[in-house]
Ligand SMILES: O=C(CO)COP(=O)(O)O
């Protein structure tokens with residue numbers, strides 16, 4: 001089976017009221033950890049690549065690793081560009097074999113966001129590639145650019161309908177209070193579920209996407225800190241809230257921070273106990289296993305996508 005688009009995955013997820021995990025990838029160990037977990041769980045999977053990841057690992061390497069993942073696992077895997085900032089990067093990923101792209105025009109005014117999204121949709125659909133867009137703006141860190149909470153804005157439900165109709169986009173990332181990175185809430189976590197429900201009701205059978213959806217599990221933050229890290233005041237989205245979102249039309253849940261924490265905690269712990277090690281395989285093997293365990297946990301405790309092939 002070749003790489004697949006998100007179309008069929010989302011149709012099934014919408015109907016079954018569960019979500020597909022979209023995990024950010026940057027290197028071989030991360031990809032292997034994620035894919036091994038999905039294979040054991042027989043779960044559909046989205047591997048997503050940010051502009052930063054593409055710069056770090058290079059397009060061709062990530063492409064070939066994703067192809068290897070498909071061949072090795074036999075799973076339906078979608079390879080997706082995360083937060084494409086303009087038409088050019090989307091075109092480059094489409095031409096280079098990705099099966100899905102995100103055009104993130106959320107920093108633009110409404111009409112400009114529509115214009116750039118429409119342009120990407122036309123190019124992508126002519127080549128059998130699916131497109132995600134974003135309306136409303138998440139706070140947090142994206143590609144080392146910090147979006148302050150003052151510049152963030154929640155998605156307007158009526159605008160969402162108009163946006164989807166006018167652009168022909170396949171899925172839409174919405175802003176309801178999540179944010180990128182490890183510091184999502186200062187006080188009690190809260191998401192605007194009334195807004196999500198309204199958007200979902202206005203767009204029946206249309207897949208919504210939740211970015212900034214890591215749970216920032218305290219045990220991993222604690223482990224990083226125990227072994228020399230300094231991650232203070234980190235807080236994520238509670239698992240219960242993500243499960244609720246999965247029942248309200250959210251078909252794709254984006255997870256990056258939790259993988260970073262799992263990998264870093266594992267490597268820190270390894271070096272604390274084995275200061276003499278210097279063969280990268282000695283610490284990357286448990287790190288890969290930590291990624292795998294985290295993804296298995298997500299599939300079962302958050303996504304409910306196990307056995308949904
Ligand atoms: O939304 C994300 C990638 O697009 C990742 O979100 P987290 O930072 O919560 O993992």
Ligand SMILES: O=C[C@H](O)COP(=O)(O)O
Pocket residue numbers: 024050051052053082083141142143144180181256257
């Ligand atoms: O949305 C942000 C993702 O976590 C990707 O992060 P990155 O741009 O640092 O690769």
Ligand SMILES: [Zn+2]
Pocket residue numbers: 083104106134137138142
């Ligand atoms: Zn964005």
Ligand SMILES: [Zn+2]
Pocket residue numbers: 083180211212254
């Ligand atoms: Zn994101």
